[in-house]
Amino acid sequence: MLLVYMSLTGQTRKFVKKFEWETLELTPDNAFTEIHEPYIVIAPTYEREVTDVLFDFIETANNATYLKGVAGGGNRNFNTLFCFTARDIAKAFDVPLLHEFEFQGTINDVNKLKEQVANLG
Numbered sequence: 576m577l578l579v580y581m582s583l584t585g586q587t588r589k590f591v592k593k594f595e596w597e598t599l600e601l602t603p604d605n606a607f608t609e610i611h612e613p614y615i616v617i618a619p620t621y622e623r624e625v626t627d628v629l630f631d632f633i634e635t636a637n638n639a640t641y642l643k644g645v646a647g648g649g650n651r652n653f654n655t656l657f658c659f660t661a662r663d664i665a666k667a668f669d670v671p672l673l674h675e676f677e678f679q680g681t682i683n684d685v686n687k688l689k690e691q692v693a694n695l696g
């Protein structure tokens with residue numbers, strides 16, 4: 576499964592590298608890339624303007640039809656705002672919220688998300 580993500584301070588990048596799967600890092604320069612294969616989004620949590628590249632990518636061409644789910648990275652100190660970006664994406668595009676983790680995640684987080692992806696069928 577292709578992992579599409581953004582990362583401002585490198586935590587999400589470190590998380591996705593633990594999978595040894597194909598990845599695509601979104602930046603303002605490639606946010607409007609068209610995709611024709613299934614993917615999941617790994618979203619760090621920031622205010623909406625900061626995560627626009629994720630929404631821009633999903634809303635490009637038919638990209639939303641290939642989105643299979645979303646996982647969120649965040650910081651539990653934000654309490655009820657923990658991983659709200661991933662929850663917003665799940666709601667906006669009607670896809671499952673597969674997992675939430677802190678910072679670069681642990682091996683348990685990697686295994687849980689792999690299990691969730693396997694269950695997508």
Ligand SMILES: Cc1cc2nc3c(=O)[nH]c(=O)nc-3n(C[C@H](O)[C@H](O)[C@H](O)COP(=O)(O)O)c2cc1C
Binds near residue numbers: 651658679
């Ligand atoms: C300005 C700022 C705002 C943040 N807001 C939230 C938040 O509302 N909820 C949350 O769970 N994490 C929040 N975080 C934590 C980041 O989402 C978390 O550190 C994440 O792992 C960063 O990923 P990145 O290094 O790939 O950018 C915030 C971090 C910063 C710097």
